[in-house]
Amino acid sequence: xxxxxxxxxxxxxxxxxxxxxxxxxxxxxxxxxxxxxxxxxxxxxxxxxxxxxxxxxxxxxxxxxxxxxxxxxxxxxxxxxxxxxxxxxxxxxxxxxxxxxxxxxxxxxxxxxxxxxxxxxxxxxxxxxxxxxxxxxxxxxxxxxxxxxxxxxxxxxxxxxxxxxxxxxxxxxx
Amino acid sequence: xxxxxxxxxxxxxxxxxxxxxxxxxxxxxxxxxxxxxxxxxxxxxxxxxxxxxxxxxxxxxxxxxxxxxxxxxxxxxxxxxxxxxxxxxxxxxxxxxxxxxxxxxxxxxxxxxxxxxxxxxxxxxxxxxxxxxxxxxxxxxxxxxxxxxxxxxxxxxxxxxxxxxxxxxxxxxxxxxxxxxxxxxxxxxxxxxxxxxxxxxxxxxxxxxxxxxxxxxxxxxxxxxxxxxxxxxxxxxxxxxxxxxxxxxxxxxxxxxxxxxxxxxxxxxxxxxxxxxxxxxxxxxxxxxxxxxxxxxxxxxxxxxxxxxxxxxxxxxxxxxxxxxxxxxxxxxxxxxxxxxxxxxxxxxxxxxxxxxxxxxxxxxxxxxxxxxxxxxxxxxxxxxxxxxxxxxxxxxxxxxxxxxxxxxxxxxxxxxxxxxxxxxxxxxxxxxxxxxxxxxxxxxxxxxxxxxxxxxxxxxxxxxxxxxxxxxxxxxxxxxxxxxxxxxxxxxxxxxxxxxxxxxxxxx
Numbered sequence: 001x002x003x004x005x006x007x008x009x010x011x012x013x014x015x016x017x018x019x020x021x022x023x024x025x026x027x028x029x030x031x032x033x034x035x036x037x038x039x040x041x042x043x044x045x046x047x048x049x050x051x052x053x054x055x056x057x058x059x060x061x062x063x064x065x066x067x068x069x070x071x072x073x074x075x076x077x078x079x080x081x082x083x084x085x086x087x088x089x090x091x092x093x094x095x096x097x098x099x100x101x102x103x104x105x106x107x108x109x110x111x112x113x114x115x116x117x118x119x120x121x122x123x124x125x126x127x128x129x130x131x132x133x134x135x136x137x138x139x140x141x142x143x144x145x146x147x148x149x150x151x152x153x154x155x156x157x158x159x160x161x162x163x164x165x166x167x168x169x170x171x172x173x174x
Numbered sequence: 175x176x177x178x179x180x181x182x183x184x185x186x187x188x189x190x191x192x193x194x195x196x197x198x199x200x201x202x203x204x205x206x207x208x209x210x211x212x213x214x215x216x217x218x219x220x221x222x223x224x225x226x227x228x229x230x231x232x233x234x235x236x237x238x239x240x241x242x243x244x245x246x247x248x249x250x251x252x253x254x255x256x257x258x259x260x261x262x263x264x265x266x267x268x269x270x271x272x273x274x275x276x277x278x279x280x281x282x283x284x285x286x287x288x289x290x291x292x293x294x295x296x297x298x299x300x301x302x303x304x305x306x307x308x309x310x311x312x313x314x315x316x317x318x319x320x321x322x323x324x325x326x327x328x329x330x331x332x333x334x335x336x337x338x339x340x341x342x343x344x345x346x347x348x349x350x351x352x353x354x355x356x357x358x359x360x361x362x363x364x365x366x367x368x369x370x371x372x373x374x375x376x377x378x379x380x381x382x383x384x385x386x387x388x389x390x391x392x393x394x395x396x397x398x399x400x401x402x403x404x405x406x407x408x409x410x411x412x413x414x415x416x417x418x419x420x421x422x423x424x425x426x427x428x429x430x431x432x433x434x435x436x437x438x439x440x441x442x443x444x445x446x447x448x449x450x451x452x453x454x455x456x457x458x459x460x461x462x463x464x465x466x467x468x469x470x471x472x473x474x475x476x477x478x479x480x481x482x483x484x485x486x487x488x489x490x491x492x493x494x495x496x497x498x499x500x501x502x503x504x505x506x507x508x509x510x511x512x513x514x515x516x517x518x519x520x521x522x523x524x525x526x527x528x529x530x531x532x533x534x535x536x537x538x539x540x541x542x543x544x545x546x547x548x549x550x551x552x553x554x555x556x557x558x559x560x561x562x563x564x565x566x567x568x569x570x571x572x573x574x575x576x577x578x579x580x581x582x583x584x585x586x587x588x589x590x591x592x593x594x595x596x597x598x599x600x601x602x603x604x605x606x607x608x609x610x611x612x613x614x615x616x617x618x619x620x621x622x623x624x625x626x627x628x629x630x631x632x633x634x635x636x637x638x639x640x641x642x643x644x645x646x647x648x649x650x651x652x653x654x655x656x657x658x659x660x661x662x663x664x665x666x667x668x669x670x671x672x673x674x675x676x677x678x679x680x681x682x683x
Contacts, residue, residue, distance in 0.1 A: 006681060007593040011554030011566055012584050021554045025535075026568055027542050028550045038542055045538035047531035103655035105623065115626035116651035119682070 002054040002086055003028060018145050032059030036066050039081065043073045050080040058088045068094035090126070098127040107139060118142070123149070202240055205248035206233050216248035220310075250276070261413045267296065270412040278326075280319060282410045297332050316340065319410065320402030324351035324370070337404070344402060345371030352398040353391075362395065373399060419455060420511035421445040428467045428504025435464060435496050435505060436489075442510035443485040456481025456518025462492055464499060464508045472499040476544055479572045480536040481518040487537055491544045539571045548572050556581035560631050561645075562592060562679065587649070589659040589680025596677035599660065603676075606666045609648050613660065615678050620652040628662075643670050649683045659683040 011021030025048075029035045035053050042051045051074075055062055067083070071094045074081040083095065090098070102122045109117040121138045125131065136149040202222035206213040213233040222243070227236050237243055257273050264271045267290065270282035283296065290296035297313050304311040314325035316335040324344055325333045328351040335343045344351070347370050349362045367373045373381075373395060381396050388394045391401070400406040421442050429435065439462060450456060458481055464472045476491040488510075543551040552568035558580035559565040565582050599615040609625035627648030635642075643664030650658045659680030664670055 004594070007591040008568065010562075010588050010590060010592040010680065012556070013588040013590050016587065021556070021566075024554055025539070025571060026552045026554070027546060028552070029546055034546060038546065041538065041541050045534050047534040048538070103657070105653075105655040106651055106657070109624075109626075112626065114624055116624045116649055116657060119657060120655070 002056040002084075005056060006054075006086060016142070017140070031061070033061040036061060036070065039070060039083075040073060043070075043077050043079060043081065048079060050082065052082045052084060054084045054086070055088070056086050058091060064092040064094055070094075071096055095127075096129045097125060097131070100124040100126055101138075104137060201242075201244055202227065203244045203246065204233070204236065206245050207248045207250070213245070216250070253277075258413065267300065270410055272410055272413055274323075278323075280322070280410055282412075283315070293334050297334065301332065316343075318402055318404045319408050320353060320398060321404075323353055324402060327351060340403065341374065345369065345374065349373060349395070352395060352402060354395060354398055355392045358393050358395065370399070370402070374403075418511065419446065419449055419453070419457070419515060420509060421449060422507060422509040424507040425505070428506045430501050430504045432496055432499070432501065435499065435501065435508070438464075438505075438508045439492055439496065439510065440485070440489050442508060443488040446488070446510050446512070447483050447485040450483050450512070450515075450518070454517060454519055455512070455515045456483050457488070457512045457515050459512070459514030460488060460491070461511050461513050462496075462508070463511070464501070464505045466502050467504050467506050468502060470502065472501075472505070474499060475513070477514070477540070477548065477572055478536070479539045479543070480533075481516045482537075482540075483518055484537075487540070491540055494545050543570070543572050556583075558582055559634065560584075561634065562588065563595070564634075587683060589657075590682035592680045593678065596661070596679045599676045599678045601660070601662075601676040603662075607646070607662075610650060610660055610676065613650075613676065613678075615658075620656070620658070622650050623653050624651045625649065641670050643668060643674070647679070657681070657683050 008026065009024070011024055014024055015021055027038050029038055032055050035055055039051050039053045042048050070081060070083070075096075090100070101124075104120040104122050106119050107117040109115040118139060122135065123138045124135045125133050127133065139148045139150075140146075141148055200221055202225050203219045204222050204227060205216040205218075207216040208214070209232070211232070215227060215229050215231050215233060215236060217229055218227045225240055227239075233243075233245055237245075254273075254276065257277070257279070261271045261273045261279050264279055264281055268281050268283045268286040272280045274280045283293075287293045287296050290299055293315055297315060300313055301311055312326050312331050314322050314329060314331075314333045314335070316322035316325055316333075317337045317340060321335055321340055321344055324347050325335055328347045329343065333343065348359075349367060349370060350356075350359045352370060352373075354362075362368070362373065367376065378396075381399075385394045385396050391397045397406070401408045423438055423442055423445070425438070429438070442462070446457075457478060459477045460475065462474045462476075466472060474492055474495040476488075476495065478487075478491065482488065539551055549570050551571045553571045554566050555569050555576075556566050557564065560582055562584075565584070597615065599613045601610045601613040603610045607628075609627055610622050612619065612621050614620070625648050627650075628646035629648075631645045631647065633642040633644055645661045645663055646665075647659060647661045650660050652658070658678055660676060660678055662674045662676050664674040666674060
């Protein structure tokens with residue numbers, strides 16, 4: 001369903017975020033339970049660097065227990081796991097960090113005022129273990145290959161130094 | 175001492191088996207195939223041969239000679255397949271058999287004649303059994319392939335030639351018996367060398383000087399003579415196939431539960447891996463078959479993305495599939511077979527650990543595709559096309575894929591996500607070719623704040639019909655910062671249809 005609604009990832013643009021398309025492996029599952037099973041199988045494999053699962057809506061299979069299983073396995077394996085949810089509600093989840101991401105008008109294009117510039121997002125950390133929740137404006141710096149997090153509300157939450165520095169931070173666990 | 179045996183199975187009887195042997199041989203019968211100018215005789219039986227009919231002649235001419243000639247259609251493909259079957263069947267006499275040409279078999283009976291009561295008794299046995307099958311066999315037994323070939327075709331039927339008497343036995347035979355082509359035989363005839371004996375009397379130096387430049391054996395009588403006399407080696411490569419990689423376990427008691435089936439599978443996988451290790455093979459496709467007591471065979475199949483010999487991995491591949499089998503009243507035996515295999519030598523870990531990582535990745539792909547389906551686990555492959563949905567496609571990761579010959583790298587920015595197929599949108603745009611100002615897509619209205627484009631992609635005239643239109647791609651951002659990749663198909667003035675349509679093709683561009 002997520003693939004129907006939002007399409008499939010495009011390998012060539014992944015290359016723009018520093019991921020060679022040849023290293024991308026895409027698995028299409030029919031149900032949310034299969035998505036979770038696929039992610040768990042991926043966690044058993046030692047050669048993956050990150051796993052991104054996409055789920056549409058609020059399936060029954062995606063309960064607290066399922067997310068806890070995933071989180072604990074991911075911590076034991078030391079692999080980044082991202083669960084991207086579209087069109088769902090923020091129910092109970094055992095994810096270690098939960099972000100809510102919205103699009104923002106992009107930054108001005110350096111050469112063309114009418115053209116969209118580099119993308120920006122509003123990222124809200126509403127739950128995180130050992131972190132203070134907050135809201136940031138995120139932008140991707142292509143040259144330095146990292147995400148910039150700028151505090152949106154000037155509430156002094158600059159203490160969060162653990163901003164995701166990996167490009168896969170685009171995918172959001174909510 | 176090696177002994178070669180030659181057997182010639184004459185053309186298959188096309189007449190019905192109920193017809194008597196005598197009646198069959200009495201009437202001239204020919205097999206015909208299609209020639210460039212009407213049907214041509216493919217082969218003839220003894221009576222027709224006696225009436226001076228030869229393969230290659232036209233059927234109409236022969237009908238003029240014998241009006242009641244019986245003509246049947248030749249099926250050379252089926253004859254060849256039958257001959258292969260016959261070669262396997264002939265392994266009842268010796269383990270090394272081979273098809274030779276269109277109508278002959280070669281058997282290496284070295285060391286197996288005593289099992290049949292000696293050479294003469296073995297030939298009699300062969301003749302009797304072939305006659306039982308309705309085949310006329312011409313047999314000869316000789317120390318070399320060449321001598322056996324010559325004696326079977328041009329010597330007496332059932333000749334047994336000893337190593338000492340080989341030269342004498344071959345001497346009266348015509349030069350054509352040396353497996354030479356017609357041109358060389360004609361050349362030898364013009365030189366006055368009509369028999370093998372006369373050829374053997376020519377000084378060897380002279381023969382070698384005359385034929386030293388010819389390397390094709392069928393044109394070089396020196397090579398053929400040496401082969402027939404046993405002065406050079408000529409090995410016989412048997413049709414023997416590699417044994418199928420299959421293991422079977424029979425159970426003392428029928429087994430009714432699935433847990434037992436899993437345990438059998440574990441045992442079978444261990445057995446199979448030992449068998450594969452012996453023959454340095456690896457499995458790409460596997461089939462598990464459980465035989466139920468009531469005569470039903472239950473099967474489950476699995477495929478791997480690279481050859482494997484890991485029993486634990488094989489068991490994991492079948493994990494979800496055994497549950498679907500219904501043991502019924504019980505399973506009394508089970509087999510695990512490699513349906514698709516390839517050579518797999520032992521892998522050694524290198525210092526960088528890359529082998530291990532690639533192996534782990536391949537195992538993951540197998541695991542996922544075993545449950546989700548082979549086509550659900552994919553990798554992107556770049557192909558040589560600028561049209562986005564054609565330039566990069568996702569192909570199954572199980573089968574190894576090769577990138578196109580000329581993969582295209584996009585210069586412009588591609589969207590992060592590409593829709594499966596472009597979706598139509600209603601767009602308000604500046605006429606005639608301006609960027610979009612507002613569009614409706616999936617029943618939602620988006621106001622375009624910023625737009626960049628167009629990026630024009632021309633149609634691929636060598637693939638598409640001539641009416642296909644070009645595409646102008648725009649990167650578009652709406653008032654909430656959502657970014658789309660839209661394109662307009664065609665121009666108003668290109669003369670290839672009415673007003674151009676707009677499509678949304680990608681997101682997060």
